[in-house]
Amino acid sequence: MVDISILDSIIQSFFLYFGIIVVYNHIFKRTGIKMFIKSSTLLILLSLIGCLLDDMASVIFLLAVVIEEKIRFGKLIFSHLNVLLTLLSGQTLVFSLAAFLSESILSLSLGIVQVNGLSKFSHVLVGIDIVIICVFDLIALRFVYSILKKQPFSMAKLQSLKIDKRLFVFLLVLFGSIELLLLVGNIQGVTATIQFTLLIVFILMIGLMSWQMIEMIQVYTRQQQLENEKQQNEQLSTYLKSVEQQYLELRKFKHDYKNLIVSLNTQTDMGKVKDYLIKANHNNVLETSLNDAKIAQVEQLKDTAIRGLVVQKFFYAKKCGVELNVETLNEAFQISEAVTIVVRVIGNLLDNAIEQAQKMADKSVIIAFNKIDDMLEISVRNAIDSTFNQQQIFKTGYSTKGQNRGLGLANVRELVGRQRQFHLDIESKAGYVTMTLIIMEDE
Amino acid sequence: MFPIYLLEDNAVQRKEYERIINNTILINEYDMTLVVAAEDTAGVLSKMANSEEGLFFLDMEIGEESQAGLKLASKIRAALPFAQIVFITTHDELSFLTLERRISPLDYILKDQPADAIMQKIIKDISVTQEMLKADAARHQEIFGYKLGKRFFSVPMKDVIMLSTTKERPGCVILTATNRQTDFPGNLNSFEKKYSQLFRCDKSALINLDRISNYDYQNRKVTLAADIECPVSFRKSRELNRLLKNR
Numbered sequence: 001m002v003d004i005s006i007l008d009s010i011i012q013s014f015f016l017y018f019g020i021i022v023v024y025n026h027i028f029k030r031t032g033i034k035m036f037i038k039s040s041t042l043l044i045l046l047s048l049i050g051c052l053l054d055d056m057a058s059v060i061f062l063l064a065v066v067i068e069e070k071i072r073f074g075k076l077i078f079s080h081l082n083v084l085l086t087l088l089s090g091q092t093l094v095f096s097l098a099a100f101l102s103e104s105i106l107s108l109s110l111g112i113v114q115v116n117g118l119s120k121f122s123h124v125l126v127g128i129d130i131v132i133i134c135v136f137d138l139i140a141l142r143f144v145y146s147i148l149k150k151q152p153f154s155m156a157k158l159q160s161l162k163i164d165k166r167l168f169v170f171l172l173v174l175f176g177s178i179e180l181l182l183l184v185g186n187i188q189g190v191t192a193t194i195q196f197t198l199l200i201v202f203i204l205m206i207g208l209m210s211w212q213m214i215e216m217i218q219v220y221t222r223q224q225q226l227e228n229e230k231q232q233n234e235q236l237s238t239y240l241k242s243v244e245q246q247y248l249e250l251r252k253f254k255h256d257y258k259n260l261i262v263s264l265n266t267q268t269d270m271g272k273v274k275d276y277l278i279k280a281n282h283n284n285v286l287e288t289s290l291n292d293a294k295i296a297q298v299e300q301l302k303d304t305a306i307r308g309l310v311v312q313k314f315f316y317a318k319k320c321g322v323e324l325n326v327e328t329l330n331e332a333f334q335i336s337e338a339v340t341i342v343v344r345v346i347g348n349l350l351d352n353a354i355e356q357a358q359k360m361a362d363k364s365v366i367i368a369f370n371k372i373d374d375m376l377e378i379s380v381r382n383a384i385d386s387t388f389n390q391q392q393i394f395k396t397g398y399s400t401k402g403q404n405r406g407l408g409l410a411n412v413r414e415l416v417g418r419q420r421q422f423h424l425d426i427e428s429k430a431g432y433v434t435m436t437l438i439i440m441e442d443e
Numbered sequence: 444m445f446p447i448y449l450l451e452d453n454a455v456q457r458k459e460y461e462r463i464i465n466n467t468i469l470i471n472e473y474d475m476t477l478v479v480a481a482e483d484t485a486g487v488l489s490k491m492a493n494s495e496e497g498l499f500f501l502d503m504e505i506g507e508e509s510q511a512g513l514k515l516a517s518k519i520r521a522a523l524p525f526a527q528i529v530f531i532t533t534h535d536e537l538s539f540l541t542l543e544r545r546i547s548p549l550d551y552i553l554k555d556q557p558a559d560a561i562m563q564k565i566i567k568d569i570s571v572t573q574e575m576l577k578a579d580a581a582r583h584q585e586i587f588g589y590k591l592g593k594r595f596f597s598v599p600m601k602d603v604i605m606l607s608t609t610k611e612r613p614g615c616v617i618l619t620a621t622n623r624q625t626d627f628p629g630n631l632n633s634f635e636k637k638y639s640q641l642f643r644c645d646k647s648a649l650i651n652l653d654r655i656s657n658y659d660y661q662n663r664k665v666t667l668a669a670d671i672e673c674p675v676s677f678r679k680s681r682e683l684n685r686l687l688k689n690r
Contacts, residue, residue, distance in 0.1 A: 327538040327539070327540055327541045329510070329513075329538055329541050330510075366539060366540040367540075368538065368539075368540035368541045368543075368544060370541055370544050370545060372544070372545060372594065373592060373593045373594055374592045374593055375591065375592050375594070377544055379540050379543075379544050381539075381540050381543075417609075417611050417612050417615075423591065423615075423625065423626050423627060424625065424626060425623075425624075425625035425626075426623065426624045426625065427622060427623045427624075427625075428622045428623075429622060434540065434543065434544075436544065438591065440591070440592050441592075
């Protein structure tokens, strides 16, 4: 253990946090006079605390930032904290390494064997220490910078993977371990040499862990990509199905028209032609669903996935002899999150409704898209009769072990349950059941 | 006097509906009055300012505006949550489910049906409202209310069967009622305090004491309306037994 004076200790701490704050501000592009004053005050405060508490000042610094974020944003911004943790850990390591090197250099050049003997030269020691810190920091920055240049590893990409929180825990544990090591080292009066050995082992471990983690992230990214591709494929096949069905409709339509023209051709008398047209009109031969007002409303659905689904189900319902009506109240309807889940929920609800409606006298299903206050609602309604087992539907809400898993409703419940801002409302009234997916918009 | 409001831009139709409403009140000697037969939404809004209840007959399409009736109904709902609203509309103006979700109207009267059928519908809606008034006066109906975002929802207390939570979705309460099941953010403790007839029989369930159909004290299992079974915790079983005996 080398005792150093208070002033030296302050200067040491100053350089420790100087590097961290400068790099942190640079990364998040925090500039301006206000930021400068704030950072400077923080730096001076930290230097003073640092001289009293040694490495524990870093812990206090971290806590302060956490509290500040909690107050300012109401929640933790993990991307900021991750950067801060990385910087703190890195700087602490550099600091220990520098302490070891400076002590070694000084004792070698002065020929002092006992470490305590160095206390007399604490000014020189700290001087060398700081020089080494600066050199190491610059080398480390240069190194990281060149790596980043080669491999664009942006913050946005990390955020899109949604592993911020896990990364934070990892970094926090790492930082905690380093701090613990240093704390115990200081209390026990461990020399820089032993501390250095411990840290070398530690750095090796970190290296190994980071390597593993990068590997893990890559695997994870690939997994996510596959998942996305799978979803896209599903959507594509849904779309293809709807195109196919539309094509069939068109063909039927064309067929009807052909018949009409052929029979018109055989008529020579103008009066008969008119008669025929009136008859044809009367028999709804000319009526077509192709430009039906009911389906035209899907124009208001701004999410292509949902629009595709509704169009597909429209034709599917038609095939089943069920009429699907779409209500959008002529206002744009857009879902901002978890569209794929919404698509699956609506798909399930519509399938159920169409299947049920097939057996009913009233063969119609209504789907309504509503934006009311700060929430979006998608309601599906169909007729029911006494065979419709209401009790079971309701029961499943309480005990998920219900027997109506085949209904697809259990599936819907599970999907809705996973999303915090989703709610399901089931209401049966006067021979009809309405199932509504409610999506809260603000968060 | 219970106020009735009418909105219809067509003068002939308005006169006709006005006549039907006034006659119905007169013949049945209902304690009601037709406050206004307006041709635009402003006419209704100006007259309903100091009212707390009412029965509204609203035409959906006013002049060029095809959603005028709906807009007015939204305003009425916001001001008078328990107002009875009836839409008078042609079939293709009707967005049935949308209206149901937004306004939950008492009834719809389709214009494209014989005049007699329309008259019968109006008469029926007035008498239904009268019945509701009587029922409400007889025993002040209790309401179970919950909030979702900024919106307030309500279910008659007599319909509520149970409130429950699941481990899978903490912070979310599932309401099971007659013909209704829904979930919303909240916790059971606050509802337990607010509604005295709800009994906490388990850490994850609040049951309506009025809806218990059977209680198996031995196996600590209570059966509620719609055959919903719910376990009763050991601590609460005796209390429930006592409560049920005293009823």
